[in-house]
Amino acid sequence: MLILVVTVMLVLLALGFPMMVPLAGAALALLFGFFSGIQPALLVQQMVGGVQPVVLTAVPMFILAADIMTKGHTANRLLDLVDTFVRHLRGGLPITTAASCTLFGAVSGSTQATVVAMGAPLRPRLLKAGYRDSFVMALIINSSDIALLIPPSIGMIIYGVVAGVSVGELFIAGIGPGLLVLALFSLYCWMAARRQNIPREPRAGWGDRLRALRSASLPLGFPVIVVGGIYSGYFSPTEAAAVSVLYALILEVGVFRAVRLSEIPGIALSTGLITSVVFILVAAGAAFSWMISFAGIPDMVLGDFIQAAGDSPWLALAVICLAYFVGCMFVDPIVVILVLTPIFAPLIAASGLDPVHVGTLVVMQAAIGSATPPFGCDIFTAIAIFRRPYLDVIRGTPPFIAILAVATMLLIAFPSIALFLPNLLY
């Protein structure tokens, strides 16, 4: 039974079928092969049920807010703000890049939107300053992945729904690890600037800084709404997402006048398309998850290991991290979360690990895996946006992957990096 599922999935995946086919195909193969007594209509019921948790509504809302902002001026204003405060440091420009990506991640939640919004204006400046292109591209890709950890995060919403963990808690728990990665990246940028012997940029005057601060003050309202609103218990994640949309509209259409009202239907169409593409996977994933749980496959895969995990939660965490990391090297993180989470659920339950801690580790692995060769999906975003060959894009990635591996180990060893903030609250 296990062999059948794995074979069906791997063959369909490798041949290049749309990801919903391996998921639904494996579920159907199990159903017809071993459980012919089950009504197939139940699979459809599971698919529909899979997209109905109300918190999932937050996904299209955050995407819509991000789409409106990407069209508008928010990204530039945030970038200017970081730039005026940081650029004079050694490695100031790459640190600006990492910090701006983190900050934009706090307003948009989409890795690809961050690569586009920050990579396009910053890469020419970094190259002009004398940084090697392989370093620059790897920096932009990996910094954009911090967006997965910083709330709002679509990866965390999907994980929260599939694993039955509070999305609000996951959001708050992502902040610590996100800032840790930013700090480690900044350190590496400082070292890279020293090694490549790049001169410092001139320091911005306080007049410029105040101007940048004033211009970015309204966009900075996004993290206040999302993090502050959820942290204070004032908003649920879905409500925070709805308010983000309203705020993005007021800002970009009303205040900055960067987006016209007539452009909104086009933006909504693009949001609807991405939503459907992601949610059809969530639907197929729900059918898959239901079917493999029914067939007892998680027990078959992990078996005795589930017993052992109770004695050694460290080992359990290491195995979970490795599985998600390797998965994301090959396949889109959302698919990996949909497939692996139900398999590991009994393990996480048996090991007594904090599901929020596990969630942040899983999302961090998704972030690392997506930027890791051979097939990490962000590499292909970068190839498309920067129009550079594959090998050039991946050449600079190893140091970043090493840094992220260190961050993972720190997060495993010190769960409070993630849990400190939510523990204050929940």
Added chain:
Amino acid sequence: MTTSARGFAPLRLLDRAVERLEQGILVGGILAMALLNIANVISRNLLGGSMSFAEEANQGLIVLVTFMGLGYGVRRARHIRMSAFYDQLRGRARKALMTGIAAGTAALLLLLAWFAVVHVQQLYQSGTVTPALRVPVYLIQLSVPVGLLLGAAQYLLTVWRNLTTEGTWLSFTEPDVYHEAEPESASC
């Protein structure tokens, strides 16, 4: 539209109409969801009570957008897939694999659409209605078989396009263009 698409004229007309419908549903669904949730936040925080129907309206809209957007995603060739092996192929082999993928996916979606019809029929017979709005559940979930069918139709059109037109086609309207920046372009 390319010149090679002329032979598809009547079909193309129908296809355009369906495309407009899909676009309208996606735009309407997303904007309705935004308005609904914004109104709900305002209502809860300023007027002191959530709108009782917000949850089920959201669920209905999500189902609508997910399944009715399926076909539109096929048109735009946007469904996520791992194309590493496919990218290594050229010419006929590439076209053959794409045709096979489209045909296989169409078959799976048709099968699921059939199950969805049975599912909706059961809902119809049970007469279930949503708790707040009292809308029959089968009406809301009608978009599931319809969306799956439209998705299957787009994949079948992709097969047809690949069989009748030169070159490889990712969908009925999207030709497969090799990106200059793609890694394998070095070898061709």
